Amino acid sequence: xxxxxxxxxxxxxxxxxxILLSIGIVSIKRIDEYKAKKKFEFTATMLLKxxxxxxGQAASSxxxxxxxxxxGYDIYSVINCKSKYLKRVNFxxxxxxxxxxxxxPMNGKITFTNAGTVKPYxxxxxxxxxxxxxxxTIKPVIxxxxxxxxx
Numbered sequence: 747x748x749x750x751x752x753x754x755x756x757x758x759x760x761x762x763x764x765i766l767l768s769i770g771i772v773s774i775k776r777i778d779e780y781k782a783k784k785k786f787e788f789t790a791t792m793l794l795k796x797x798x799x800x801x802g803q804a805a806s807s808x809x810x811x812x813x814x815x816x817x818g819y820d821i822y823s824v825i826n827c828k829s830k831y832l833k834r835v836n837f838x839x840x841x842x843x844x845x846x847x848x849x850x851p852m853n854g855k856i857t858f859t860n861a862g863t864v865k866p867y868x869x870x871x872x873x874x875x876x877x878x879x880x881x882x883t884i885k886p887v888i889x890x891x892x893x894x895x896x897x
Contacts, residue, residue, distance in 0.1 A: 782840065783878060789841050790873050790880040790895075796821060796833060797882065803832070804858035814854040814871070816842050840875045847872035847881070856884065 751759075797812070800821055804810040810832070813820045818836040822829050837843075843850070849869040850856065857865040868886040872879060880895050 779877075782875065785838060786841060786873075786875045786878045786880075787895075789837055790882070792835070793819070793871070793873060794882055796835065797884065800832075801858050804860050805862060807860065809860060810858045812856045812858075814843055814850050814856070816845065819843075837873075842874060844872040844874045844879075847874075 796819075800810040800812055803823070808823045808825055810821060810823050813822070817839075818834070820831060820835075821833040822831045824830070848871050850871060851866055851869070856869065859865060864884055864886045868884050870881050870883045872881045874880075878895075
């Protein structure tokens with residue numbers, strides 16, 4: 747008598763394999779979503795820390811300028827008519843500064859002065875990706891920087 751798999755046994759094995767694969771695919775998708783959320787939170791938190799760093803540096807030395815673009819920002823000071831870059835940040839391709847919701851000046855430049863003010867005025871910076879949004883507000887009167895996760 748020959749020993750072989752019957753059609754029912756084969757279909758049963760294939761269905762078990764399909765169920766296991768579908769569970770694995772769902773788990774991988776959740777892991778990717780979690781990683782994207784953590785990457786976004788890290789980027790927004792780093793922007794907040796960099797703004798506070800620029801504020802602190804300006805108070806102890808020269809004016810500190812932050813130049814924003816859609817995909818990141820540069821932090822620099824100007825000493826004797828020469829720009830000294832302190833930090834350049836490029837966001838991941840999914841993360842961007844939303845120009846519609848942000849109130850950054852048209853030229854994209856904010857200056858923290860050593861006199862304790864922000865030029866040209868206070869503003870808000872909204873950072874987004876596909877599912878997350880965070881707003882950082884710079885208030886000129888009390889010279890405070892606050893952070894709010896929107897989603």
